[in-house]
Amino acid sequence: MSIYLKTESIKLVYQTPESETLAIKDVSFTVDKGQFVSIVGPSGCGKSTLLSCIAGITLPTSGSILLENKPINGINRQVGYMLQSDNLLPWRSIYKNVLLGLEIQNKLTSENIDYTHSLLKKYDLWEFKDSYPSALSGGMRQRAALIRTLAVKPSLLLLDEAFSALDYQTRVTVSQDVYNILRSENQTMIMVTHDIPEAVSMSDRVIILSPRPAVVAKQVDIPFGKERDTVSLRGTKEYRQCYEAVWKEMSR
Amino acid sequence: MNNTLYSRSEYLRRIKKESVLVKSVQIFTVSFLLILWEVAADIGWIDRFILSSPSRMIKMFLQMVTGELWIHIAYTVGETLIGFLIGVAIGMAMAVGLWYSDFAHRVMAPFLVVANSLPKIALGPVIIVWAGAGISAIITMAVAISLIVTVIELTHGFYTTDANLLLTVKSFGADKWQCFQKIVLPSNIPVLFQSLKVNLGLSLVGVIAGEFLVSKAGLGYLIVYAGQVFKMDLVMMSVVLLGGIAFVLYTAISRLEKLAVKMINHI
Numbered sequence: 001m002s003i004y005l006k007t008e009s010i011k012l013v014y015q016t017p018e019s020e021t022l023a024i025k026d027v028s029f030t031v032d033k034g035q036f037v038s039i040v041g042p043s044g045c046g047k048s049t050l051l052s053c054i055a056g057i058t059l060p061t062s063g064s065i066l067l068e069n070k071p072i073n074g075i076n077r078q079v080g081y082m083l084q085s086d087n088l089l090p091w092r093s094i095y096k097n098v099l100l101g102l103e104i105q106n107k108l109t110s111e112n113i114d115y116t117h118s119l120l121k122k123y124d125l126w127e128f129k130d131s132y133p134s135a136l137s138g139g140m141r142q143r144a145a146l147i148r149t150l151a152v153k154p155s156l157l158l159l160d161e162a163f164s165a166l167d168y169q170t171r172v173t174v175s176q177d178v179y180n181i182l183r184s185e186n187q188t189m190i191m192v193t194h195d196i197p198e199a200v201s202m203s204d205r206v207i208i209l210s211p212r213p214a215v216v217a218k219q220v221d222i223p224f225g226k227e228r229d230t231v232s233l234r235g236t237k238e239y240r241q242c243y244e245a246v247w248k249e250m251s252r
Numbered sequence: 253m254n255n256t257l258y259s260r261s262e263y264l265r266r267i268k269k270e271s272v273l274v275k276s277v278q279i280f281t282v283s284f285l286l287i288l289w290e291v292a293a294d295i296g297w298i299d300r301f302i303l304s305s306p307s308r309m310i311k312m313f314l315q316m317v318t319g320e321l322w323i324h325i326a327y328t329v330g331e332t333l334i335g336f337l338i339g340v341a342i343g344m345a346m347a348v349g350l351w352y353s354d355f356a357h358r359v360m361a362p363f364l365v366v367a368n369s370l371p372k373i374a375l376g377p378v379i380i381v382w383a384g385a386g387i388s389a390i391i392t393m394a395v396a397i398s399l400i401v402t403v404i405e406l407t408h409g410f411y412t413t414d415a416n417l418l419l420t421v422k423s424f425g426a427d428k429w430q431c432f433q434k435i436v437l438p439s440n441i442p443v444l445f446q447s448l449k450v451n452l453g454l455s456l457v458g459v460i461a462g463e464f465l466v467s468k469a470g471l472g473y474l475i476v477y478a479g480q481v482f483k484m485d486l487v488m489m490s491v492v493l494l495g496g497i498a499f500v501l502y503t504a505i506s507r508l509e510k511l512a513v514k515m516i517n518h519i
Contacts, residue, residue: 055423081423087416091438091516101424104434152424 004188005031005054005156010063012049023049024060025213031156031190036182038191038199040246041209041217047192050214051160054190055081067156077105080154084161086145088133094144095120095129101152116151123147123181138166139174146178150185157182157189163198175202176230183226196250200242201230208249218249304488312485324490327470328459329497331387335394336455340448342395343402350403351410351436352428364404372396372458376465390462390470397458398451405450409443410436438516445509452501456494471497 012024023046031037041047052058054065056075065072067079088097098116102108120126123143133141142163149157162178163171179202182189193199199206203222210217222242224233233239286306292298293305300308313321350357375396383389413436421434463472471490478486 057419057423075422075425077425079423081419083416083419085416087420089417089435089438091441091513100421100434104421104424104426104430 002033003030004033004035004068005190006066007054008064008066010050010053010060010065012046012053012058013061022213024053025215027063027209027214027216029207029216029219031188033188034186035205036187036189036191036203038193038203038206039209040193040196040199040206040250041214042211042250043194045209045212046214047209048160050209051081051158051190051192054156055079055158057081077152078155080149080152080157082145082149082157082159082162085165086133086138086141088141088144088148090133093130093132094125094136097133098125098144098148098151101148105152107152112151112153115153116147119147119150123177137170139170139177142166142174143177143181146181150181150187155188157187159189159191159193161193162191164193164195171198172231179228179230196243196246197234200239200246201228201234206242206246208246217252218245220245220249301482302484304485308485309489309492312483312489316486324469324471324474325493325497327387327467328456328463328472328494329501331390331459331462331470332394332452332455332497332501335391335398335458336452338391339395339398339402339451339455343399343406343447343451346403347406347410348432350407351432357407357411364400364407368400368404373461376461379462380466385466387467389466390459393462393465394455394458397461398454401454402447402451405443405447406440409440409447413439441509441512441516445505445512448505448509449502452505453498456498456501460494 007030008028010024010027011022014021014023027050029037039047039050049058053060054072056072056079059073067076072079088094089100092100098120099108099113102112102116117126120129123146125140125144125147128136128140133144136144163175166174175198191199191203200222201224205222206220207216208218208220209215220242223238289298289303290306293300293303293308350360372393376393379392379396380389383392417435417439418431421431426434459470460472460475463470464476467473471494474490475487478484478490
């Protein structure tokens with residue numbers, strides 16, 4: 001497979017008037033097209049910072065990030081970025097919320113609007129399109145946020161702890177939902193999480209970062225393929241092996 | 253058997269009853285105070301020459317209502333509205349500017365704090381010299397008193413907009429103006445109307461202060477004139493009218509706020 005995203009020796013130093021902090025020491029990895037890669041690591045290791053570098057929101061101190069061989073050095077409209085909470089605008093209906101990205105990018109063409117309609121229908125939000133976010137459950141809001149991101153057809157999707165605001169049960173079912181949505185849209189994506197079961201059950205590869213300053217400690221390939229049930233596979237032997245490999249590296 | 257404690261109609265009846273109760277207590281309180289005032293003046297607890305009484309105020313009102321009273325009211329309301337609108341327009345523009353440029357915000361911050369604590373009424377003589385002894389001086393006074401608070405409140409509201417919402421639109425590639433239009437402005441509608449309400453009250457303060465200093469008409473003029481010739485009925489009546497004007501204007505802004513919230517939900 002061809003390399004889609006390539007990060008080379010990313011280093012990031014936080015400057016404040018009082019001091020400078022080395023947050024990321026040296027991180028290099030690649031992601032292939034259509035691949036789902038998770039990044040885990042101890043809290044405060046810089047995994048969210050790394051993601052915001054890839055999103056072009058934070059600029060690394062040195063190193064390069066190449067998306068389809070083109071460097072990322074600023075916010076890139078090809079990259080979709082989803083944060084911890086759904087961040088739906090409370091004063092907009094679900095329908096107006098999911099069109100927000102297209103609106104900002106001036107891409108409200110009938111073709112794009114049709115595509116958004118189809119996403120809303122496919123993922124069971126069509127009948128709630130005129131509701132306001134406050135009337136929806138956490139899981140539905142998260143789906144709406146995902147559709148808003150997918151509506152602009154990002155070629156790379158970044159998920160930053162996208163499910164951590166949900167309670168455990170919702171989170172497990174929503175992650176299955178989201179997994180199915182993303183797989184059927186054949187999305188390339190990177191997910192940052194602190195939840196090892198989530199990382200192992202959803203992704204093709206798990207990258208484990210060391211404590212701060214971050215380097216890539218280990219990469220674990222997950223052998224479940226694309227067609228999977230992210231809930232029931234948690235009972236299998238392979239899952240346990242992968243989980244243990246990740247856990248061992250993280251608890252070192 | 254019906255297990256629900258309250259049916260829908262019962263619930264609606266209950267909230268209706270509550271709001272009627274609140275209104276009744278309000279009306280009762282006002283009537284009670286007015287009657288107390290009238291009785292106290294009648295039986296000589298208070299001096300009706302100094303403190304007037306509701307019946308004397310009404311008599312004064314009926315005397316003037318066919319004549320020049322409307323001119324005074326029109327002056328005061330007109331000056332207040334013009335001062336208010338100018339204050340809001342300049343205040344909004346400044347707040348947007350200070351949000352747009354963090355540098356300008358940092359430069360201006362101490363000046364705003366000083367300007368806010370300065371008693372603007374002390375500028376009265378200066379304003380009269382600058383703007384001339386007339387309506388323009390009164391309006392300038394209204395703007396001087398209401399402007400800085402508007403700028404400070406709005407700027408603070410703009411700067412404390414939810415960072416995650418801003419990040420979300422930025423990640424779609426929104427420029428600074430789109431951030432303002434899509435996130436900052438709509439999420440600050442409550443702040444905006446809060447500051448409009450404060451601004452309105454302060455404009456009225458500014459207009460009356462201005463009319464005290466320099467005017468030939470208006471309720472402030474009427475109060476000063478009546479005070480000088482010891483027509484306390486006229487003073488008190490004018491003060492009550494000012495209260496009425498403030499109430500009407502405040503209600504108008506509340507209505508406007510409801511409309512704006514509805515509109516923002518449809519853009």
